[in-house]
Amino acid sequence: MQKGSLYSHIESKADLLWEVAREGAEAFHAALDGVADDGPVVERIRAALRAHLRVVAEQLDVATVFIREWRYLEGERRDVFLAERRRYEERFRSLFREGRERGELRTDLDDGAAALVALSSVNWAYTWLRPGAKTDELADRFTGLLLDGMRGYSSR
Amino acid sequence: MQKGSLYSHIESKADLLWEVAREGAEAFHAALDGVADDGPVVERIRAALRAHLRVVAEQLDVATVFIREWRYLEGERRDVFLAERRRYEERFRSLFREGRERGELRTDLDDGAAALVALSSVNWAYTWLRPGAKTDELADRFTGLLLDGMRGYSSR
DNA sequence: TCCTGGACCGAACGATCGTTAGGGTGATGG
DNA sequence: CCATCACCCTAACGATCGTTCGGTCCAGGA
Numbered sequence: 001m002q003k004g005s006l007y008s009h010i011e012s013k014a015d016l017l018w019e020v021a022r023e024g025a026e027a028f029h030a031a032l033d034g035v036a037d038d039g040p041v042v043e044r045i046r047a048a049l050r051a052h053l054r055v056v057a058e059q060l061d062v063a064t065v066f067i068r069e070w071r072y073l074e075g076e077r078r079d080v081f082l083a084e085r086r087r088y089e090e091r092f093r094s095l096f097r098e099g100r101e102r103g104e105l106r107t108d109l110d111d112g113a114a115a116l117v118a119l120s121s122v123n124w125a126y127t128w129l130r131p132g133a134k135t136d137e138l139a140d141r142f143t144g145l146l147l148d149g150m151r152g153y154s155s156r
Numbered sequence: 157m158q159k160g161s162l163y164s165h166i167e168s169k170a171d172l173l174w175e176v177a178r179e180g181a182e183a184f185h186a187a188l189d190g191v192a193d194d195g196p197v198v199e200r201i202r203a204a205l206r207a208h209l210r211v212v213a214e215q216l217d218v219a220t221v222f223i224r225e226w227r228y229l230e231g232e233r234r235d236v237f238l239a240e241r242r243r244y245e246e247r248f249r250s251l252f253r254e255g256r257e258r259g260e261l262r263t264d265l266d267d268g269a270a271a272l273v274a275l276s277s278v279n280w281a282y283t284w285l286r287p288g289a290k291t292d293e294l295a296d297r298f299t300g301l302l303l304d305g306m307r308g309y310s311s312r
Numbered sequence: 313t314c315c316t317g318g319a320c321c322g323a324a325c326g327a328t329c330g331t332t333a334g335g336g337t338g339a340t341g342g
Numbered sequence: 343c344c345a346t347c348a349c350c351c352t353a354a355c356g357a358t359c360g361t362t363c364g365g366t367c368c369a370g371g372a
Contacts, residue, residue, distance in 0.1 A: 004361075005320045013360060042307065096306065105306045113297045114306055117277050124276035141269045149305025150252065150261045150270055151198065160331075161350045169330060314372085321366075329358075336351075342344090 017065065018077050024059075024066030025084040031055045032091055041099035045118070046143040048095060052122045053135040060131070067126050092119055105147075118146055173221065174233050180215075180222030181240040187211045188247055197255035201274070202299040204251060208278045209291040216287070223282050248275055261303075274302055 010016045031051035035044055056063045070081050093115035099105035121142045129135070166172045187207035191200055212219045226237050249271035255261035277298045285291070 001319090002321060003359085004322075004363090007361065008319060099306070106304070109306055110297060110301065113301050117273070117298060117301055120277045120280035121273050123283075124280045127279075141266060142273060145266065145269050145273055145305075146301075147305050147307040148262075149301075149303050149307075150255070150265055151303040151305075157349095158351060159329085160333095160352075163331065164349065316369105316371085318369090319367085321364105323363090323365105325360105325362075327359080327361105330356095332355075333353090334351100335353105337349085339348090340346085342346100 014074065017069065017072060020062055020065045021070050021073060021077075021081050024062035024064075024070075025081065025088070027055050027059050027062050028052065028066055028088055029084075029091075032088070041095060041102060041104045042143075042147060045095055045099070045147070046140060048092065049118065049122055049139040049143055050136050052119075053125060053129075053139045056122065056126050056129060057131065057133060057135045063126060067123050089115060089119060114146070118142070121146075170230065173225065173228060174237075176218055176221045177226050177229060177233075177237050180218035180220075180226075181237065181244070183211050183215050183218050184208065184222055184244055185240075185247075188244070197251060197258060197260045198299075198303060201251055201255070201303070202296060204248065205274065205278055205295040205299055206292050208275075209281060209285075209295045212278065212282050212285060213287065213289060213291045219282060223279050245271060245275060270302070274298070277302075 006016075010019075031054065032048060034051055035047045037044075056067075066085075070078075070085070073081055093111050096105065096109060096111035096114040096118075100107060100109040100111060122139070125138065129138075162172075166175075187210065188204060190207055191203045193200075212223075222241070226234075226241070229237055249267050252261065252265060252267035252270040252274075256263060256265040256267060278295070281294065285294075
């Protein structure tokens with residue numbers, strides 16, 4: 001297809017970015033929806049990281065916009081997108097909060113930092129992940145490290 | 157300054173990118189050089205994360221290239237840069253390896269994953285960090301979380 | 313059968329980008 | 343006092359980008 005032909009499908013480049021950004025938000029939220037909302041928090045965290053990395057690996061185009069290119073959205077669209085993005089992060093955070101409140105995670109856990117580090121790991125993975133990588137195993141390595149830490153042994 | 161005037165200082169845009177990329181590598185390696193090479197590994201990890209985040213906050217331009225824009229380097233320069241970058245990551249990894257070997261960290265620690273998650277946190281921070289943030293405190297929150305994990309309590 | 317509408321092409325537009333060339337300024341040192 | 347040099351400007355170039363427009367091709371419905 002020639003570049004001009006694209007314009008029988010879209011109105012403008014900005015519109016296209018907006019569409020893909022919404023697709024991205026939808027994909028990541030849908031992936032999180034697939035995570036059970038009961039059962040051991042630890043397993044739900046593992047499932048959430050797996051789900052996120054799976055979207056990155058299987059829908060690289062929309063993931064690119066959701067993770068990086070959204071910054072070029074303008075005006076109200078930017079705000080709407082950012083709200084959707086913050087909601088996504090909040091869903092992760094509430095996972096950690098729930099784990100703390102239930103006593104399945106440390107009672108002094110900083111759930112904000114926890115969500116930040118977890119999402120940093122999977123978002124940064126976007127940077128270097130090669131198509132065809134075993135994302136579930138990678139997610140599990142992240143989960144293991146984040147849960148039990150590097151020092152000493154857990155009280156599991 | 158007008159865009160044309162720039163060319164009395166540089167040869168080409170690619171040359172400028174290459175210069176800044178090297179400055180970036182130098183800045184991050186120099187920051188790591190400031191971390192003691194003996195003493196408790198835990199404290200050295202904390203210092204390394206602090207050092208990295210400090211470069212991000214105080215030299216945002218070179219950090220941008222070191223973290224993100226290096227991908228537009230071409231040919232041999234790209235290879236040279238990538239070697240320097242891998243060496244940087246390796247310096248982090250060897251910190252964790254040493255901690256494991258000395259028994260200051262878990263003996264079953266996956267030091268590759270540990271370095272990856274630690275660097276993911278600070279590199280992703282580049283994305284959202286606002287100038288004027290308290291980077292040392294942020295680095296310490298990362299350190300605490302990574303060392304002790306989210307589950308149970310450390311054997312500290 | 314013809315008509316319509318959608319998908320794509322080809323060519324062109326204005327704007328921006330990386331770069332070059334030529335010229336002007338002002339401080340410095342012989 | 344003048345030559346030099348670093349530094350910056352203005353103007354223009356070719357290339358690329360986002361977009362428009364007129365036209366061609368083809369499938370489906372009337």
